[in-house]
Amino acid sequence: MRAIDIHTHLELNLPGVPPNRFRKKPPRLFMHFNELLKFRSIIWKNGNYPELVRMLISLDNQVRLSMASRDNLLREMDSSGVSVSVTMPIEPYVKSKDYLNEIADEPRLLTFASAHPDDKYWQNNLKEAMNSGCRGVKIHPILQELHPENEFYFQLLEEFRQYGRPVLTHSGEFEYFIPQSRYREYGGVFLMKKLISSFPDVPFILGHMGLYDAEGALKLAAGHENVYLETSFQSAATIKRALNTVGKDRVVFGSDWPESRQHVSFKIARMATRTQPHLQEKILWENAESLIGPVQWESIS
Numbered sequence: 001m002r003a004i005d006i007h008t009h010l011e012l013n014l015p016g017v018p019p020n021r022f023r024k025k026p027p028r029l030f031m032h033f034n035e036l037l038k039f040r041s042i043i044w045k046n047g048n049y050p051e052l053v054r055m056l057i058s059l060d061n062q063v064r065l066s067m068a069s070r071d072n073l074l075r076e077m078d079s080s081g082v083s084v085s086v087t088m089p090i091e092p093y094v095k096s097k098d099y100l101n102e103i104a105d106e107p108r109l110l111t112f113a114s115a116h117p118d119d120k121y122w123q124n125n126l127k128e129a130m131n132s133g134c135r136g137v138k139i140h141p142i143l144q145e146l147h148p149e150n151e152f153y154f155q156l157l158e159e160f161r162q163y164g165r166p167v168l169t170h171s172g173e174f175e176y177f178i179p180q181s182r183y184r185e186y187g188g189v190f191l192m193k194k195l196i197s198s199f200p201d202v203p204f205i206l207g208h209m210g211l212y213d214a215e216g217a218l219k220l221a222a223g224h225e226n227v228y229l230e231t232s233f234q235s236a237a238t239i240k241r242a243l244n245t246v247g248k249d250r251v252v253f254g255s256d257w258p259e260s261r262q263h264v265s266f267k268i269a270r271m272a273t274r275t276q277p278h279l280q281e282k283i284l285w286e287n288a289e290s291l292i293g294p295v296q297w298e299s300i301s
């Protein structure tokens with residue numbers, strides 16, 4: 001079985017727990033527990049935790065991010081059986097160029113580009129990144145500290161639309177840092193609406209399908225043909241509901257590795273489509289490939 005994981009990360013260098021190339025496994029904390037339950041528990045879906053639990057989740061998340069090396073990703077892919085992972089840089093923390101260097105000579109890894117207004121040469125750098133083979137652009141309003149209606153994202157998409165490639169945006173309110181930051185609410189699903197409707201020719205992939213607000217993501221996707229839903233952190237039942245709502249062409253498999261284990265997300269995506277092999281092929285491969293362009297399967301298998 002061939003599969004593209006549309007949403008993974010390499011080192012992000014966020015403030016907090018530093019990268020640790022020796023770490024091979026994520027901690028057995030709250031996320032591990034949710035993975036065992038395949039994101040079915042009400043506690044997980046609710047997303048409204050007491051502050052102490054919330055802090056532990058942010059810490060858990062940071063420790064996971066610290067193990068996002070290329071070697072660990074390839075090892076994870078070997079054990080999960082995923083053929084190709086698409087990696088997501090987030091500027092200003094890491095540059096598109098850094099990810100292009102990391103994936104060089106590895107046909108199993110592809111990358112998106114990223115851009116941030118702190119880089120005054122962002123237009124040129126974006127052009128160079130896209131011409132060097134990036135398959136789309138990642139935006140992350142929370143971590144980039146830019147409201148989804150910030151003028152910059154409109155300028156970015158004005159530059160980017162010519163490539164005919166997708167945007168993958170984080171979606172869903174989430175706190176990345178142990179002391180609370182001010183930007184959690186920038187993940188709100190409906191804040192993306194203006195950007196999405198201003199660029200109907202650009203496909204938008206909603207990372208995590210809204211996270212704790214899958215209902216909102218499904219609603220947004222139902223109203224906009226250019227919205228796609230990525231499966232990470234969602235249960236098989238929610239993925240099925242997404243397929244019923246938006247049809248077979250607009251759901252794509254993603255794990256957000258290392259923030260969730262790839263083999264867990266992969267298993268959930270297969271469970272959701274178990275009885276329909278054609279549908280499985282759509283969400284594991286075809287839908288992603290139709291967005292990011294041809295993927296050389298022969299050279300990989």
Ligand SMILES: [Zn+2]
Pocket residue numbers: 007009088170207256
């Ligand atoms: Zn991401």
